[in-house]
Amino acid sequence: MGQQIVNGLFLGSIYALFALGYTLVFGVLDILNLAHQAVFMVCAYAALVLVGHLHLPMFAAFPVAVLLGGFLGMAVDRIAFRPLRGRSDSNIAGLISSIALATILEAAVVQVFGPDVERFPFGAVPTRSLKIGGAVVSELQIVIIAIAIAMLLGLTWLLRRTRLGRRIRAVAESPKAARVLGVDVDRIISASFFVSSALGAAAGVLFGLAFNNVSPDMGRSVELKGLAVIVLGGMGSMPGAALAGVALGLLEVFTVAWVGSSYRDAVAFGVLFLVLVLRPRGLLGSAALREA
Amino acid sequence: MTSSSLQDLWLTYQSTVAFIGLNGLLALSVYTTLSCGQLSLAQAAFMAIGAYVSAILTFHSGAPFAVNLAVATLLPALVSVPLGLPVLRLKGVFLAIATIGFGEVVRIFFVNLDYTNGALGLTAVPQRTSIWMIYAALGTALFVLWRIRGSRAGYALEAIREDEPAARTMGIDAARYKLAMLALGAAFAGLAGALEAHYTYMVSPSTYSFTRVVDMLVYAVVGGTSVFYGPVVGAAFLTALPEVLREISARVGLAPGPLRLFVNGAVLLAVILFLPEGISSLPRRIRDRLRARREAHAA
Amino acid sequence: MLLSLQGVRRTFGGLAAVDGASLAVGTGEVHGLIGPNGAGKTTLLNLVSGLIPPTSGAIVLDGERIDGLASHVIAARGITRTYQNIRLFSALTAADNVLVGAHLKRNAPLWRRMAFLPSAAAEERAARAAALALLARVGMSERAFERASNLSYGEQRRVEIARALASSPRVMLLDEPTAGMNPGEVTAIADLIRGVARAGHSVLLVEHNVKLVMAVCDRITVLDFGKVIADGTPAEVGRDPAVIAAYLGGEAAA
Ligand SMILES: Nc1ncnc2c1ncn2[C@@H]1O[C@H](COP(=O)(O)OP(=O)(O)OP(=O)(O)O)[C@@H](O)[C@H]1O
Ligand SMILES: [Mg+2]
Numbered sequence: 001m002g003q004q005i006v007n008g009l010f011l012g013s014i015y016a017l018f019a020l021g022y023t024l025v026f027g028v029l030d031i032l033n034l035a036h037q038a039v040f041m042v043c044a045y046a047a048l049v050l051v052g053h054l055h056l057p058m059f060a061a062f063p064v065a066v067l068l069g070g071f072l073g074m075a076v077d078r079i080a081f082r083p084l085r086g087r088s089d090s091n092i093a094g095l096i097s098s099i100a101l102a103t104i105l106e107a108a109v110v111q112v113f114g115p116d117v118e119r120f121p122f123g124a125v126p127t128r129s130l131k132i133g134g135a136v137v138s139e140l141q142i143v144i145i146a147i148a149i150a151m152l153l154g155l156t157w158l159l160r161r162t163r164l165g166r167r168i169r170a171v172a173e174s175p176k177a178a179r180v181l182g183v184d185v186d187r188i189i190s191a192s193f194f195v196s197s198a199l200g201a202a203a204g205v206l207f208g209l210a211f212n213n214v215s216p217d218m219g220r221s222v223e224l225k226g227l228a229v230i231v232l233g234g235m236g237s238m239p240g241a242a243l244a245g246v247a248l249g250l251l252e253v254f255t256v257a258w259v260g261s262s263y264r265d266a267v268a269f270g271v272l273f274l275v276l277v278l279r280p281r282g283l284l285g286s287a288a289l290r291e292a
Numbered sequence: 293m294t295s296s297s298l299q300d301l302w303l304t305y306q307s308t309v310a311f312i313g314l315n316g317l318l319a320l321s322v323y324t325t326l327s328c329g330q331l332s333l334a335q336a337a338f339m340a341i342g343a344y345v346s347a348i349l350t351f352h353s354g355a356p357f358a359v360n361l362a363v364a365t366l367l368p369a370l371v372s373v374p375l376g377l378p379v380l381r382l383k384g385v386f387l388a389i390a391t392i393g394f395g396e397v398v399r400i401f402f403v404n405l406d407y408t409n410g411a412l413g414l415t416a417v418p419q420r421t422s423i424w425m426i427y428a429a430l431g432t433a434l435f436v437l438w439r440i441r442g443s444r445a446g447y448a449l450e451a452i453r454e455d456e457p458a459a460r461t462m463g464i465d466a467a468r469y470k471l472a473m474l475a476l477g478a479a480f481a482g483l484a485g486a487l488e489a490h491y492t493y494m495v496s497p498s499t500y501s502f503t504r505v506v507d508m509l510v511y512a513v514v515g516g517t518s519v520f521y522g523p524v525v526g527a528a529f530l531t532a533l534p535e536v537l538r539e540i541s542a543r544v545g546l547a548p549g550p551l552r553l554f555v556n557g558a559v560l561l562a563v564i565l566f567l568p569e570g571i572s573s574l575p576r577r578i579r580d581r582l583r584a585r586r587e588a589h590a591a
Numbered sequence: 592m593l594l595s596l597q598g599v600r601r602t603f604g605g606l607a608a609v610d611g612a613s614l615a616v617g618t619g620e621v622h623g624l625i626g627p628n629g630a631g632k633t634t635l636l637n638l639v640s641g642l643i644p645p646t647s648g649a650i651v652l653d654g655e656r657i658d659g660l661a662s663h664v665i666a667a668r669g670i671t672r673t674y675q676n677i678r679l680f681s682a683l684t685a686a687d688n689v690l691v692g693a694h695l696k697r698n699a700p701l702w703r704r705m706a707f708l709p710s711a712a713a714e715e716r717a718a719r720a721a722a723l724a725l726l727a728r729v730g731m732s733e734r735a736f737e738r739a740s741n742l743s744y745g746e747q748r749r750v751e752i753a754r755a756l757a758s759s760p761r762v763m764l765l766d767e768p769t770a771g772m773n774p775g776e777v778t779a780i781a782d783l784i785r786g787v788a789r790a791g792h793s794v795l796l797v798e799h800n801v802k803l804v805m806a807v808c809d810r811i812t813v814l815d816f817g818k819v820i821a822d823g824t825p826a827e828v829g830r831d832p833a834v835i836a837a838y839l840g841g842e843a844a845a
Contacts, residue, residue, distance in 0.1 A: 092384075093564055096510070096560065096564050100557045100558070100561035102557075103556055104554055104557035104558060104561070107554035110553065111550040224396060228393065262404050266397060268396075269392075269393040270393075273393035276389065436705070442715075443715075444701075444718075447694070450682070450683060457642055458678040458680075459691070460641075460662040461663070461665075461671065462666060462754070462758070463671075464694050466663065
């Protein structure tokens, strides 16, 4: 039981990181960025190259990969979203242009690395583990949970305490009003993409480390789970996404333990579907970004 | 060209021709719900239902293939009604997400269904589908959509797509129309699923993943959704493209898989950014451009 | 009375946009609804047409409650409308917009069209002819096949009126039909409204053009801050000190 909870928290914190970035962009733009999973995947490969080929230590490779993710996110905004802004069908069009970009990124990765699973070199991943109560906890799990919590706190601070955060929230509330108040909306959106994709990149690197498995399609299943998480948390809600991410992690781990591993994925989508039908606002309302 | 080399050509490309038809039908199934402004991404699930039920009927009943196809067309339409009643109240992205959720639940259900061999799926499904059947189905779907356009229902659908609340104040029962179109799209998808299963000899849950729906949506958007035949144009273009790319990639020495992915992505991006009405609008655009140039000359 | 509102209230957050309004429109009557900006006129039309449900109160059409019904059902009972911020289907032509408006009147099973039956073609021809006749009535014959988005402001308003008339409603709700029109167009609309009423349809007319309201309305209700402050014939309302105060107050503030 204790073991299950640890495993669930661990998985859930990765989901939460991924979903936070996802939901941030939705909160600001009301648009789903389906290239989020591609950034997640590309940055896992970036960490792999930094550690495996350039022999950087993991603690140095991680921030580099996260920064790269941020810049990639700004590029995604520039290419796939900004040109569509103001078009009447920008909702569906943005969905599609981001799918297109994800496809291109995936193609590039397959071309360079091939379609097969890659692993981090031995020694890059801490392998020691400790016993806490009855549960075996690996050092890696502790590090991942700690990083996730730190990033969540950092994001909360950013949104609540900084000028950038206030402007992001203003744009989320109403781009028109923000513009009237002299906010450079395009720049704020760009910054939101930076933050969002940096979180996605962090999730990607941690996911790759956690399962020691990096592959071109690793983002796909996480993308759909991320959808479930942000819907469950309430679209655009930061605390909701964090909470729902952890909840999904726990739910999956317990489903595997009690029902069987083949139903693990059904949980996410069953929950997703039910929430949308029964309580479309999700757990924590719809516009909670403003209160973040 | 001799008749034997023609025959070779046909043998090489007949499966491409078949898949152009099947993908065209699937693209129409996405278009059908899109035609009243609804993005449903449950089409792969409807396709799966059609494929499984028809294969099971083929294995366990002596019913003629036409009956199998009819069941595979009607059952997904029936299933779509209880799905649509709650889900069609959702708007835009939320509807898309809910239908993705439904699609994944259906796929995982089949992955876990022992009766149909779980994740392996059904193999050695007898080949019953001929290419003419695929095109007859595609033709029927096109015919139905063509006749809807310009009818009372067709005007209602356009009104709903543009401004649903305003359409309702004109007495249009938007919920009923949206449900009907969801069911019609589900029927097209189910029929395509059954035809494909009996063409490729197999039914496997992995065929009906999210990626497959995205493909269908891409066909529809690249072809253009402002006219009913646009999605078929898109499906034909993107299904034939890999054949061309295979030749090219062999010459320049790139792996065909990633090149195909890359070109798909690039075409999609280019169309959505620069040709929002899809490639089926190209002839009209060129005509308009030429006319404008002629008029400029005359003036 | 054909249409009556009894103590209708609608709040947004804490604000009561319509605050216990009552009014009654008789058959064939042109009923004006006036009031300063933000008085709640558009909200009242939204309530009657079912776009939003009232918080409390009753809306009765011909003896039956219609509040809380879906807007397409209310349309089917015989109430159609135009919009202050024009809501034509912009990709359709003027004629096609009117055809959409005729939805309730048309009776054309789809299968007949699928089977190419002559009866289907005849029905379509008749509907098209009726739409063109309506466009002629609002003076839009020449522009019938123009895309709605290419029409001028005044033309779009006229098409909206034709679209609302296409289902032969019992009550037509007009929300500022002459906004943005030139004086010639305004006169034509005034004549049209009178004609519609003579033909037995009732009209609930929201208008800022006081001269027009005084000229065409049988009765007028004045709304201020969601409340009815006056109700009567144009002459009575024009003399009412409360109305004059509300209007002068509004103008002084503006
Ligand atoms: N959907 C809504 N949500 C919140 N407030 C609303 C909504 N619709 C209207 N209001 C408010 O209700 C009040 C009445 O607005 P309404 O549009 O009915 O006024 P009006 O009389 O039509 O004004 P105008 O002459 O400017 O058209 C206004 O204060 C408006 O801000
Ligand atoms: Mg108004």
